[in-house]
Every structure is written in structure tokens, then in C-alpha cells.
Amino acid sequence: xxxxxxxxxxxxxGQLSPLAPDAPTFAEAGLAGGEIISWIGLxxxxxxxxxxxxxxxxxxxxxxxxxxxxxxLDELMATGIVQxxxxxxxxxxxxxxxxxxxIKEQNLKY
Numbered sequence: 001x002x003x004x005x006x007x008x009x010x011x012x013x014g015q016l017s018p019l020a021p022d023a024p025t026f027a028e029a030g031l032a033g034g035e036i037i038s039w040i041g042l043x044x045x046x047x048x049x050x051x052x053x054x055x056x057x058x059x060x061x062x063x064x065x066x067x068x069x070x071x072x073l074d075e076l077m078a079t080g081i082v083q084x085x086x087x088x089x090x091x092x093x094x095x096x097x098x099x100x101x102x103i104k105e106q107n108l109k110y
Contacts, residue, residue, distance in 0.1 A: 039095075041088055053085060 026035055042060065044053055063069055064080030073080050083091065102108075 039091075041092065057082060057084065 042056060044056070061082040064073075064082060069080065
């Protein structure tokens, strides 16, 4: 463990956790920019017909908008977000650039 003077932080999302309401956010602990989010995405093989991709996207959006699903996600402190293909592709590319920078700065090997 690194002795940083910080005893504990939230989930690294920038939001206080109801499970640890006294734990500071990363920014409050002086670690601004260190936020980490977990995400899950669906991908289809290149060349999948657009109507199929749109059907899957609409189906996931329908499931995530159901009250019982929203409640369960809230219990897990998760958020269901459905993006269109270009927005999700852009998000993934931004994440790759972000973590590539961290890997290089920290001289991590993978």
C-alpha cells in the first residue's frame, strides 16, 4: 500500500457512496482526474446490418428503462446508459487514449 495520507476514497467515480458516506471523493482527497468508471458495452461483428444493430440497441434501451431494472441498478450504484454506435465508439476510443497515457506515465507493462 502506498502511504499517501489518504485513508480511503469512494469508488473513484467522483460521487459519494452511500456505503461509505464519510469517505472522500478522489477530488476531495487531492486525486482529481483519477476517477475510474466501470462500463460494459455490446459489440457486433463489423458488417452487421444496421437494422440488427438498431434492434439490439433499442432492446437494451427498453430493458434499462424498466422500473425494476432501474431500481436494481440503483441498488448496485450503477447507471444504465444506452449510446448510439458513433457515440459509443467515440467513448471507447477516448478510454483507450486515457488509459494508454496512464500506462505510459506509470511505465506499466501489459
